[in-house]
Amino acid sequence: MIKISVFYPYKDGAAFDIDYYVNRHMPMVRDTIGAACKGIAVEYGVSGGAPGSHPPYVAMGHILLESAQALETSFAPHLPKFLADIPNYTAIEPVIQVSEVKLQ
């Protein structure tokens, strides 16, 4: 299983509409990918390792795909559509990671 993780770095004063992200953006991503999408997940940053510290990321979104093949055929072609929706919830530029799920 392949996981695409999208990290939004925490920035003092930078807005992030978590409700839009959870209820509109990520479901749109899932529905656009279709059957190749094996799951979506969202986390909202609370803190870093020290209580009360800023989290490294204000939010993180994850997309599960069955294979690297699906990344190419079912995700990459829609990337412009996904990116075009970002200004609707934040001005933060995300960091992207593609991972192999080893344990879940």
Place this chain on the structure above:
Amino acid sequence: MIKISVFYPYKDGAAFDIDYYVNRHMPMVRDTIGAACKGIAVEYGVSGGAPGSHPPYVAMGHILLESAQALETSFAPHLPKFLADIPNYTAIEPVIQVSEVKLQ
């Protein structure tokens, strides 16, 4: 639900024993936390957003807890034990994030 994410930044040439991490470290963390641990997960970095680029993180580990209360009572007291095991699989210093799970 609360998620503790442990990110190991990718560094050229830095070793990371993913088998030890998946099969020994994370199960030890889960067993030490006990019933308060609602799940563990591990991802191994493949690439960044651009195919063939280095992933931001060589590996990521996640621990699910039912509440912020469990973080204090069932996780924090064991942190020295968890940290003491890191040299058995890497010399990379991890970045830690505590998040609220909004969608899973």
